[in-house]
Amino acid sequence: MAYVFGPVPSRRLGLSLGVDLTPRKTCTYDCLYCQVGRTTQITAEPNPLVPVKEVIHELEQKLRHVTPDFVTISGSGEPTLHSQIDEIIAYVKRRKKFRVAVLTNGSLFWREEVVERVLGADMIMPTCSTVFEETYKAIHRPHPGITLDLLISGLKSLRRAFRGQLFLEVMLLRGFNESEREIVALKSVIEDIGPDRVQLNTVVRPPSDSRALALDRKTLEDIKKCFGAAGEIIAERQRKPRKQRFDTLFAQILEMAKRRPVRAADVVNALGVPLGQVKSLLKTLEEGGSLRSRGHGNDTYYIA
């Protein structure tokens, strides 16, 4: 399948069936912490990037066999760059009655038509990590046509129009945006935006740039206190393994690893296969050259 992947375990969404609406690394940003790699096509202009008919056909096939907690529109670039994202959301809601989440960097909501296209989703998860232009540019390396002011005004417009759940991600990088000055100013702007939750994240998977370093748990906990009841640290969530029908375990693991680096535990949670067997499958794939492993923090990640 070219556009639908998983289901994969998600820290925020449970079992998530992913829909990738962009060619690899077509994005409005080129974030230091991106787990997919450097942006190859930076743009701020929405287009019909991939054929909607084919995406819907793949969804139809996949949803016959799996029952995800969410159909998540995300992938290997910025999904709101697809000018027909509304048709995908409408299809899932109309035909399958699944919940839809849009995982977005939030950088295009200053465009009215982009807000209108996502209003059918159940949950939108944009990112706002700083309210200082220089920090914004350093972390996200945005398209020249996108500024921090546009990002913030777009998020406010989205909040006014969107009736579903708005979970705002704050991506924290050591040495970039964890200072008191950053957090105090960010908190004030986030209160104006008014998300349902503020989700604190840090660099948990191998980043595209080695300058992107994770915050330690203690610093995350201290920052969380500043955001009160709405703040939470996105923690790894362990799920009970579910049995699903998959074409082959090898193909499923490769499919997961093509989208983002995965750990053995991720595969266990997604495929419902014992850890010992997963380790043996990963070893076979690595020895055969289909996967390579890379250490990050205390974990080993596998990359296709």
Ligand code: SF4
């Ligand atoms: S992290 Fe998301 S927004 Fe940033 S470059 Fe990667 S795909 Fe784009």
